[in-house]
Structures are given as C-alpha cells and as structure tokens.
Amino acid sequence: MSKCYDVVIIGAGPAGINAGATLAEMGLQVVLLDEQQSLGGQIYRNISHASAELLADMGAEYQRGRELVARFEQSGAGHEPGATVWHVEADGHVYYSKEGTSHQLKANYVLVATGAMERPVPFPGWNLPGVMGAGAVNNLAKEAGLVPDCEVALVGSGPLLLLEASLLIKKGVRISTILETTPKLPPLTAVAKLPPALKRMDFLTKGLKMVSEIKRSGAEHYKGVTKIKALGKERVETVEAYSDSEQLHFPAGLLLTHFGVIPNTHIFRLIGCHLEWNQEQRYWFPKADQWGRTNFEKIFAAGDGAGVRGALAAEYRGELAALELARCLGVIPTYERDLLARPIREAILHDHHPRPFVDAVYAPLFSKETLDKDTVLCRCEQVRVQDVRKAVQEGVRDVNEVKIVTRCGMGPCQGRMCGPALAEVMAAELSAPPERMGTLTVRPPLKPIPLEEVATMELEGSAAQPADLFKNQSK
Amino acid sequence: MFKQVDTQDLETVEVVVDGEPRKLQAGISVMAALLADGELNSRLSPTSGKPCGPHCLMGVCFECLMEIDGIQRQACTTEIEKEMVINRHLSETGENSHE
Numbered sequence: 001m002s003k004c005y006d007v008v009i010i011g012a013g014p015a016g017i018n019a020g021a022t023l024a025e026m027g028l029q030v031v032l033l034d035e036q037q038s039l040g041g042q043i044y045r046n047i048s049h050a051s052a053e054l055l056a057d058m059g060a061e062y063q064r065g066r067e068l069v070a071r072f073e074q075s076g077a078g079h080e081p082g083a084t085v086w087h088v089e090a091d092g093h094v095y096y097s098k099e100g101t102s103h104q105l106k107a108n109y110v111l112v113a114t115g116a117m118e119r120p121v122p123f124p125g126w127n128l129p130g131v132m133g134a135g136a137v138n139n140l141a142k143e144a145g146l147v148p149d150c151e152v153a154l155v156g157s158g159p160l161l162l163l164e165a166s167l168l169i170k171k172g173v174r175i176s177t178i179l180e181t182t183p184k185l186p187p188l189t190a191v192a193k194l195p196p197a198l199k200r201m202d203f204l205t206k207g208l209k210m211v212s213e214i215k216r217s218g219a220e221h222y223k224g225v226t227k228i229k230a231l232g233k234e235r236v237e238t239v240e241a242y243s244d245s246e247q248l249h250f251p252a253g254l255l256l257t258h259f260g261v262i263p264n265t266h267i268f269r270l271i272g273c274h275l276e277w278n279q280e281q282r283y284w285f286p287k288a289d290q291w292g293r294t295n296f297e298k299i300f301a302a303g304d305g306a307g308v309r310g311a312l313a314a315e316y317r318g319e320l321a322a323l324e325l326a327r328c329l330g331v332i333p334t335y336e337r338d339l340l341a342r343p344i345r346e347a348i349l350h351d352h353h354p355r356p357f358v359d360a361v362y363a364p365l366f367s368k369e370t371l372d373k374d375t376v377l378c379r380c381e382q383v384r385v386q387d388v389r390k391a392v393q394e395g396v397r398d399v400n401e402v403k404i405v406t407r408c409g410m411g412p413c414q415g416r417m418c419g420p421a422l423a424e425v426m427a428a429e430l431s432a433p434p435e436r437m438g439t440l441t442v443r444p445p446l447k448p449i450p451l452e453e454v455a456t457m458e459l460e461g462s463a464a465q466p467a468d469l470f471k472n473q474s475k
Numbered sequence: 476m477f478k479q480v481d482t483q484d485l486e487t488v489e490v491v492v493d494g495e496p497r498k499l500q501a502g503i504s505v506m507a508a509l510l511a512d513g514e515l516n517s518r519l520s521p522t523s524g525k526p527c528g529p530h531c532l533m534g535v536c537f538e539c540l541m542e543i544d545g546i547q548r549q550a551c552t553t554e555i556e557k558e559m560v561i562n563r564h565l566s567e568t569g570e571n572s573h574e
C-alpha cells in the first residue's frame with residue numbers, strides 16, 4: 001500500500017533539509033527522499049561522516065551543514081536514503097526505487113529540491129576517461145576522502161572552478177594549469193553590476209584571496225582560452241588550448257572541467273511544469289511564485305533546481321516554501337507566514353548582492369566557433385556536432401525532432417549531458433536564441449529501472465496498473 | 476590516480492570485480508571504491524566500443540553504468556556492499572549484456 005504524507009520532499013540538500021525540518025517542527029508528516037546515502041546534497045555531501053581534516057579544509061561554510069543536519073534529525077522528519085525518484089505525477093504521487101524495490105507514495109504536496117548539476121560543455125576529448133567534473137572530484141573528497149595523486153589540469157569558467165583549484169592546492173595536489181575560458185576583461189554588463197556587489201566585500205575578498213592562493217602556488221593560469229582539447233589514447237594524457245594565438249600544451253593525469261552550474265530540471269519537465277529561460281546564464285528553470293509554487297498547485301520548487309543562487313539561498317528558499325506549505329495545510333495563518341518570511345527575505349537579499357555581478361563575469365559563451373564539428377555531443381549515442389548541424393541544414397528546427405533524426409539525447413542519461421549544448425549548436429547554426437529550440441521531452445522512468453521492479457510494485461488501490469505509468473512512452 | 480588521505484581505520488569489503496575477488500574500501504559508492512583502487516574505467520561504450528570513465532559522480536552522466544549483481548546500475552550512486560558481483564565487461568568478447 002502506498003503511504004500518505006503531508007509533504008514529500010525530493011532532494012536532501014540545504015533546500016530540502018531546511019524545508020523538511022521546518023515542516024516537521026510544525027508537526028506535519030514529512031519524508032525526505034534522496035538517492036545519496038546521507039543527508040547534505042551536493043555542497044554538504046556526507047557531512048555527518050566528515051573527518052576533522054575535511055571539515056577544516058572546507059571552512060566555516062561547510063560546517064553550517066552540520067547544524068542543518070542536526071536540526072533536521074531532531075525535527076522528527078522522515079528520511080529515506082538511497083531512494084532514487086523515477087516518477088512524479090502532478091496529483092502528488094511519487095515513485096522511487098530503493099535497494100531494488102520500487103515504492104509509491106502519496107503526498108498532499110511535493111517539494112522538488114533536486115538541486116543543480118555542472119553545465120555540460122562538450123569539447124573534443126571530453127569523453128575520455130580521466131576527464132571529470134571539478135564537482136565530481138570535490139564529491140570524491142567529501143564522500144570517500146580521495147584526492148588526486150597525479151598532475152591535474154583544470155579547464156572552464158566560474159567561481160567553483162577556482163574554488164576547486166584552491167582546495168586542491170591546499171591538499172598538496174600538483175596543478176599543471178588552470179585554463180579559464182572567461183574573457184580576460186569582464187564584459188561591460190558586469191561592470192554595471194559591480195556597485196551592489198561592493199555591499200558584500202566579505203564575498204569579494206574571499207574570491208580575491210582564492211585567486212592569490214592560486215597565484216602563489218605557481219600554477220600556470222590563463223584566461224580567455226579557446227579551442228580546448230583533451231588528448232590521449234585510452235585516457236586523457238594532455239590538454240591543449242589557445243591563448244590568443246599561442247598554442248598551450250599541458251600534462252593532465254586528470255582533466256577537471258567546470259563551466260558553472262545549471263538547474264537539474266528533469267523532474268519538472270517530467271511533471272509538465274512550465275519553464276522559464278535565464279538569458280544571461282543560458283539555462284531553463286521552473287516558473288514559480290515567490291513561495292516556489294509551480295503551475296501545478298501541489299508541486300513546489302526550491303533550491304538551485306529552481307534557479308541557481310547558491311547554497312545559502314537554497315536553504316532560505318526551502319524555508320519559504322515550507323512556510324507556504326504550512327499555511328496551505330492549515331497549520332499557520334497567512335499573517336504568521338508573512339511575519340516568519342520577512343527576515344528570510346531580507347537574508348536572501350543580502351546573500352544575493354554579488355550574484356548579478358558574478359553571473360555576468362562568468363556568463364557562458366557559446367557560438368559556432370566554440371563548438372568544434374567533430375566533438376561528440378551525445379556521449380551515450382556518439383552523436384557529433386556535425387551530425388546535428390547536418391540535420392538543422394536539412395530543415396529540422398526542434399530539439400525533439402533532432403533527437404529522432406540523430407539519436408542525440410536518446411541514451412540512458414535522457415539528454416542530461418547533451419540537451420543544453422544541443423540547443424546551443426542548433427541556435428548557433430540558425431543564428432537564433434537557444435530557448436527557441438525547445439527542451440527534450442522527459443518521460444518516466446527518470447532513471448532506467450528493471451521492468452520487473454515496476455511490475456512487482458504495490459500500487460494504491462487495485463485499479464492502477466504498473467504499465468499505465470509508461471502509457472505515453474511508446475509515442 | 477587517486478589516493479586516500481584518511482588512511483586510519485579504513486574498513487574494507489570483499490567483492491568480485493570482473494571475475495576476480497577484490498578487497499575495496501567500504502562505506503562509499505562502487506565507483507569511488509574502484510577509483511580508490513586505481514581503476515578509472517567503468518565500461519566500454521555500447522556505441523563506440525571505447526572505454527568510458529566516470530564523469531560527474533553525482534548520478535547525471537550515466538558513464539558509470541555497470542553490471543552490479545546482474546543489473547545495469549549507476550556505480551556512483553550505488554553503495555558498495557560485501558559480496559557484490561561487479562562486471563564492467565571491459566573486453567569486447569565478454570560484451571553482451573547491453574540491450
């Protein structure tokens with residue numbers, strides 16, 4: 001039989017944890033589902049088991065996660081670790097797989113707090129073993145205490161690239177080079193956004209400190225690089241790029257890439273939530289009101305999955321969603337919700353000051369020139385940039401049609417790795433904005449699960465058939 | 476290519492990797508445990524036949540799909556457990572489990 005909850009929360013990052021704790025403290029029945037084994041999400045991954053050394057390395061911001069987790073654990077909220085959500089319906093049904101068995105839950109409200117992922121930016125050789133996300137290596141340190149013991153090169157753009165570089169330097173990892181695609185001079189749009197950022201000197205100073213640490217380490221650091229290539233036979237061995245007209249060539253036992261983060265929108269697209277386009281950061285995010293309510297009454301969004309604003313904002317937005325959910329469930333009146341929300345909104349504003357500046361400095365760059373024709377765009381199906389260009393030249397105009405023609409996005413990752421770049425390749429070819437190319441349709445299951453597991457799942461009532469869950473799939 | 480910084484009191488589990496018994500670090504994901512033991516490859520790409528390695532380690536890229544106890548699973552989101560049977564099918568001859 002399916003269990004019933006006031007709120008089912010998907011994603012145990014700062015947004016989900018804070019929302020869960022807030023709701024449970026008000027006496028509501030809540031469960032938090034996450035495919036990870038412990039609470040924390042991306043930023044506070046595995047924080048409950050972090051060694052003293054890791055806690056010291058990661059600094060005070062990482063420690064904050066401990067308090068958050070401790071509060072959650074005392075709140076009485078349920079937590080289902082190792083639970084991969086593979087389907088959500090707008091009426092509040094949630095399906096997840098845990099240890100080889102699938103379960104169905106029913107919720108009055110669902111809060112989707114599935115966070116963000118690193119923006120996948122294809123370049124030649126990015127699919128060689130040893131080319132990994134900078135965030136992936138950050139995860140390995142947090143989850144398993146692992147640190148690279150070979151020479152490492154980093155490529156890409158964004159504050160988290162520099163953060164990862166400085167963490168690696170602290171741990172004594174040799175860095176052959178940091179190749180930033182960020183322009184040498186910030187764009188004019190960024191300069192205009194500097195004044196509000198100056199209200200947060202603490203934030204800017206931290207960034208400058210990071211840059212000076214990198215400089216002191218002696219790692220070769222280039223900005224404005226183009227034409228990145230990972231080279232190697234069976235695995236990455238070197239990285240090549242251009243700085244102006246100078247060709248650069250560096251050893252890379254591991255090549256870490258990072259091009260910013262984008263919301264993980266698969267669940268929202270699966271449910272059918274309306275999406276909006278972030279022009280500057282070039283990503284989709286779910287359309288939601290100030291509390292995180294999407295176009296579906298029962299579906300809420302919070303955290304970086306609802307638009308990337310960082311860990312603190314995720315925590316705050318989780319709490320705002322929780323307040324509105326508590327009001328909807330009749331536990332607090334409107335005036336109390338508004339009263340409790342006021343300081344949170346102030347904290348969000350304070351946290352937000354530097355972001356427009358940072359977003360403008362690290363605005364992603366895509367053009368026909370940045371996308372090499374032989375690059376494998378879809379790693380699952382080995383579709384190249386030129387295959388997509390050919391389809392566009394033949395008149396195909398929508399990402400889902402390109403998918404049918406080329407198989408781009410048809411593999412097990414369901415377009416998570418190629419979808420954003422696919423739209424960019426098409427847009428560049430047509431000199432049109434990428435948001436006009438549409439988004440790849442997402443169907444259940446969100447992650448491949450064995451059919452027998454679905455067939456043996458216990459469903460609410462007897463009328464529903466497991467096969468009904470996939471009734472749109474053959475289309 | 477990776478080393479363990481915290482070597483005190485590391486627990487291990489005995490598993491079978493590609494037909495060979497092996498002791499790997501416990502309490503972490505299958506993919507992290509393989510990386511900790513010097514393995515970078517996760518599978519052969521079913522489309523190109525070339526070796527793949529994990530890319531995201533957060534359940535997004537599916538490059539770490541491998542046969543774990545008979546089922547294709549993401550090794551980076553699957554916690555390693557004792558007696559697990561892990562098959563990466565890294566030699567083409569043994570490659571027949573992809574649909």
Ligand SMILES: Cc1cc2nc3c(=O)[nH]c(=O)nc-3n(C[C@H](O)[C@H](O)[C@H](O)COP(=O)(O)OP(=O)(O)OC[C@H]3O[C@@H](n4cnc5c(N)ncnc54)[C@H](O)[C@@H]3O)c2cc1C
Nearest residue numbers: 011013014015035041042043085114115135303304310311
């Ligand atoms: C790889 C990576 C590393 C990062 N490292 C840092 C860092 O070191 N410092 C920093 O300031 N910021 C970092 N960030 C940014 C930071 O993650 C976010 O600002 C913050 O974690 C957002 O919190 P959140 O609650 O929105 O979601 P997250 O913390 O991302 O948590 C989302 C959770 O949802 C779960 N989830 C997603 N889909 C499903 C599903 N289908 N079923 C079950 N569970 C699911 C995930 O397992 C995850 O635990 C990182 C981002 C990434 C992608």
Ligand code: FES
Nearest residue numbers: 532536537539551
């Ligand atoms: S490494 Fe990307 S899904 Fe596991």
